[in-house]
Amino acid sequence: MNAIVNISRLLKDRLAKTGLSRFKGGVHPPQHKLESTTSPIRSVPVPKYLVLPLRQHVGNVSKLQVATGDHVLKGQLLAKADGQVSAAVHAPTSGVIASIGNQLIPHPSGLPDISITLESDGKDQWIERQALDYLAMSKPELLDHLREAGVVGLGGATFPSHIKLREDTRHPVRTLIINGAECEPYITCDDMLMRERADEIVRGIEIMRYLLDAEVCAIGIEDNKPEAIRAMREAVAKSEIAINVIAVPTIYPGGGAKQLIKVITGKEVPSGRLPTEIGVQCFNVATAYSVHRVVNHGEPVISRVVTVTGNVAHAGNYEAPLGISISELVQLAGGQAEDGDLIMGGPMMGFNLPAVDVPVVKATNCIIVPSAEMFPDPEPALPCIRCTRCADACPVNLQPQELYWFSKSQNLEKAREYDIFDCIECGCCTYVCPSNIPLVQYYRYAKSEIIAQDRAKEAADIARERNEFRLMRIEREKQERAQKHAQKAAGAKAETGADNAVEAAKKAAIAAAVERAKAQKAEVVAKNTEAVSPRVEAEIAKIEARRAQQPEPLRQPEQAQLFAESQEAEVTSASSQVESLQPLSKDKQPTEEAK
Amino acid sequence: MLTALYVMIGLALLLGIVLGYSALKFKVEGDPLIARIDAILPQTQCGQCGYPGCKPYATAIAKGEADINQCPPGGDAGVHALADLLGVEYKPLNAEHGEPKPKSVAVIDENVCIGCTLCIQACPVDAILGAAKHMHTVIASECTGCELCVAPCPVDCISMEPIAESPANWKWRYPVFEIKPERPVQKKSAA
């Protein structure tokens, strides 16, 4: 314990001198990097068959652009990016598409996935390559080119790079950090790339800086790689833009994006946030190199440098065409590959390959052929003694012992509450645990379980919405039907209204006739009623009174009413008659109505 | 003394108005308990619980008419969640309502389908596409696997296919300690 305290104090002193910060926790596992750095990067002959999975990146599966039997040239597009979060796949050599279908891929599940099998014709014939004058292009155009060329993060995360290189007006990137830390034991592909291709990496960084308009640009390299640091310093001295090469202390996991950002800028990326939100963007050196190949040479991503190390005769770095079988690569390095044996990635964060006849993909940075001496059987796991050494070692400030407890008891909500998704699965906690508990395995289990639950919940929400919509639709249709019925009934009534009108018109005609007759009658009534004798007057009054008792005067108000109705009816009948041209049936109905 | 009284009365009135207003303004639509129960149910809408859908079952649970262990698609985890929410004792799934099955989607044999639209009428989530006398097909991403469309089909052309495990939906297994692990455990893919 004392030793640890001393080391950390020493480290702090040194950091104080260099002006760098340090992240919490971390461990110092044995490096094992020398074995694979003794010889330069070796090229690999193109094999007869190449298998190219369509899912080599984070995001949507690429869309197939070729069919079985097609002849393709080296660098030709085989599958294009589907949407923004996706990347294209290209032919690593010229040849014929032998088949398209499910093939085993390098995945911890050991399950097959849709892949293209390319049979090489041995000519290795390139398509027409064209360097881009990127300064003359618009940025979206250049980003589209990167997407079309299949550029993804080659540090292992394989996130499509064009998305990270987009200018974001809300969070402008001020600091561009290039990650050459390569903290994981055994892996040396970035180290060798920096030693041998420093100038090309710097060209790539210049393009990235142009795209992001970053003010500050720094390359972080762990100080256990002096050759790489020297090579990069020489290369940046020739560059027109100012790039700092920063030697960061060797401490695992110093190559984690958030950890490197903390060391170089002193700023902490908040939990669950992206580095852009504090104005920083981080790329791997190999990604910068592939950006350079795409832009300045017109070559899409069709190969990558892979470290093959461990129990092999020629440990080293191999520039392997994507799609070459991993067992073939191991044989080339003088090793034997057995199923379930090889480790892809490093010993801390990698995983055992369930099958070895799987292709090299964009994420394959390292293949370790283990031997019993290198990785002796671990002691059996014991119960957690709550020593909290794991918490001290965790670089993300988590409580691994609590996460372990929650994951083990499948208390997933609690695990989420304790920020399990901030865990970078670095394995520091497992490394220091005195009880030998495979902590990371529990976290991986808990994370994938939570993700599956969230997906199920999302699907349930959609199903609920669709079900509710359906019920609403059925209800609406029912109402519409009811409404239609009501309308029909109303229509029938409107018809009878029209009939009434006809009736009224008739009545009006009658009324008019009555009126005429009255007028005639009025004419008939004696006019010489003035200046008559009182006796005659009384006579007249008597007669009038008698007449008043007759039915005719009684009918008069009725007639007036009828007349008014007829006026109204003319309007309605005109319109309703157009609607229902059935004068015959109409003629019948009114009689019934009238009754 | 009197001022204090006035102040108190004034305050009481004011708070009363505020409370009355917020009761109107922030009125919760529907029964929140039903919504919370419904949120736990898997929304397969299969009717195996004995109710015509998840919401009616949720309503029945809320009213105390139904037990919490009648939903096979929700599985054991669903019963646990319901028991937690309602503060009642967990009980195993009632086998009368069926057994949990692996999640499946319906597949219509498009060569056999006669376009009768009976399955469309049965599907609770409108996951089947087609028109009268034309071939029908299932939108796999929307299908909940409720199996309600299988029985109505007069030519038996609908089958349920379990969703296969793929690298996209694969899950890490629960770690099981081996008696004698061969390699350091943190590098194991799945024990």
Ligand code: SF4
């Ligand atoms: S280091 Fe291991 S034993 Fe110690 S608290 Fe963490 S999990 Fe428990």
Ligand code: SF4
């Ligand atoms: S694996 Fe996760 S919990 Fe363990 S030390 Fe790394 S970040 Fe922390």
Ligand code: SF4
């Ligand atoms: S059994 Fe479950 S999924 Fe099916 S309708 Fe009832 S509550 Fe919904």
Ligand code: SF4
């Ligand atoms: S397609 Fe069939 S199984 Fe799928 S949701 Fe509709 S009715 Fe249910």
